[in-house]
Amino acid sequence: MIHGQCLCGEVTFALAVDELRLYQCHCSECRRVSGSSANAAALLPQTQFRWQGDANSIISYRAPSGYRNDFCSQCGCSVPNTIGDGTWMWIPAGLLDNIPNIRRTAHIHLTSAATWETSETTHSFDDSPGLEMLKQLLHLAKS
Helix, strand or coil: CEEEECCCCCCEEEECCCCEEEEEECCHHHHHHHCCCCEEEEEEEHHHEEECCCHHHEEEEECCCCCEEEEECCCCCEECEEECCCCEEEEEHHHECCCCCEEEEEEECHHHCCHHHHCCCCCCCCCCCCHHHHHHHCCCCCC
16 A cells, blocks of 8 residues: 655545556646656556545646646645546655655656756755755855
């Protein structure tokens, strides 16, 4: 069983699986909704998904393109939603609490990938470098 929740913990769910495969979507809509270079997610039959708490705080937005994003009304975090014919669930990977057997197996919409995604990283940190170091790395003046 894999558990997940939104940022504030209002929306909680469980996946009746021991293993999960992810994909990363690089389309512009996924970049916008995630605020990053790609949106990592899993697809799962709805029969293996269960809301654990009250899902009444979920709000849904559908773009003119058909892209759908469900999110928590408290913290704004994207949350799982049904896709296709309604028998499948889209699960944002960042919400998962315990990830014992998970791996990314696909990248999609690479022709839409952000140009900055493939740029070289010159500095890496196992933890936060701190605000002052980050400002230095981004060539920002001290305030």
